[in-house]
Amino acid sequence: MTDLSPLSLAAAIVDAHRAHFGAPAPTPTPTPTPAPTAFTSDASVYRAAKAACAALGFIDIDAECLARAWQAQTARTGAFDARAWPDAPIDFGLRAFPPAERADAFAPCPERLGLYAVLPDADWVGRMARSGVPTVQLRFKSSDTQAIAREVQAAVDAVRGTPALLFINDHWQAAIEAQAYGVHLGQEDLDALGAHDVQRLRAAGLRLGVSTHGYAEMVRADAVSPSYIAMGAVYPTTLKRMATAPQGVARLAAYARLLRGYPQVAIGGIDAARMPEVLATGVGSVAVVRALIAADDPPAKAAALIAGMQLHPIESAP
Ligand SMILES: Cc1ncc(COP(=O)(O)OP(=O)(O)O)c(N)n1
Ligand SMILES: Cc1ncsc1CCOP(=O)(O)O
Numbered sequence: 001m002t003d004l005s006p007l008s009l010a011a012a013i014v015d016a017h018r019a020h021f022g023a024p025a026p027t028p029t030p031t032p033t034p035a036p037t038a039f040t041s042d043a044s045v046y047r048a049a050k051a052a053c054a055a056l057g058f059i060d061i062d063a064e065c066l067a068r069a070w071q072a073q074t075a076r077t078g079a080f081d082a083r084a085w086p087d088a089p090i091d092f093g094l095r096a097f098p099p100a101e102r103a104d105a106f107a108p109c110p111e112r113l114g115l116y117a118v119l120p121d122a123d124w125v126g127r128m129a130r131s132g133v134p135t136v137q138l139r140f141k142s143s144d145t146q147a148i149a150r151e152v153q154a155a156v157d158a159v160r161g162t163p164a165l166l167f168i169n170d171h172w173q174a175a176i177e178a179q180a181y182g183v184h185l186g187q188e189d190l191d192a193l194g195a196h197d198v199q200r201l202r203a204a205g206l207r208l209g210v211s212t213h214g215y216a217e218m219v220r221a222d223a224v225s226p227s228y229i230a231m232g233a234v235y236p237t238t239l240k241r242m243a244t245a246p247q248g249v250a251r252l253a254a255y256a257r258l259l260r261g262y263p264q265v266a267i268g269g270i271d272a273a274r275m276p277e278v279l280a281t282g283v284g285s286v287a288v289v290r291a292l293i294a295a296d297d298p299p300a301k302a303a304a305l306i307a308g309m310q311l312h313p314i315e316s317a318p
């Protein structure tokens, strides 16, 4: 009879997904992947999946999230299948998809934001918008309120007359004042906002993009029904100290499957050479910093990246 102990189920999950996620250590008791089975207690699946996801290198809060999802998937389908990596929003406790149809959804943005340039000041924003970059972000790091208001207004002015969509990083109040297209917030930025602030931003009609670095943060981001979700860092980046390890394209693809229904942005360490494997995950946008601002000829580099994205059409997630 098949061994259905949590240890054996965990080994089966790890064995089925180790190659894909490039995970490290083999499990202590490798076993043949059991066929889907109807007999598995909820608690066994939860314990097995939690141990397996930790062994596959997921941080604790993400292993927890995945374990709950695996448990929910098993209950929903009536069978445990070690090969079936959870990717249904309902199993992660997310509300109805597509999120844009929810009553509390932020204003929508295009599903494919294309090349997304994250830029340090309004001059850069104008330069890249005039070079044909479809989505630009002002990432102006300052705590000087007046300088922020000036820079945000200058960025809004700089994209006028171009088709570029402008997101303002962090400075959501200045973005409302200047009537920017949208705002990008990280998890800590979101935590610092009260429900009332989130509602103010939503009611002002600005689009909202939210950073995520794993499953638990995706669940948190989904709670505000943002316009897009960014996922990263896909590769190592020197631009910003990251609290989490680079996610890699295998995880990015798994995230993209869970979040289909959201416009998705991949960020972190992406350049022209990595673009094809990133686009193959199904994300509709690739955000870059150094690939543009450290280029010898940024407008030419922007044109090359845009052309490269068109050469590798974005695949729809199955
Ligand atoms: C498109 C996009 N994705 C992620 C980020 C990072 O935002 P955040 O986590 O808030 O970090 P800072 O950029 O504020 O340092 C981004 N800016 N844009
Ligand atoms: C702001 C930010 N958030 C996650 S990775 C990153 C920096 C991306 O910069 P680069 O494209 O140069 O690696």
Ligand SMILES: [Mg+2]
Residues within 6 Å of the ligand: 169, 170, 184, 185, 186, 189
């Ligand atoms: Mg931020």
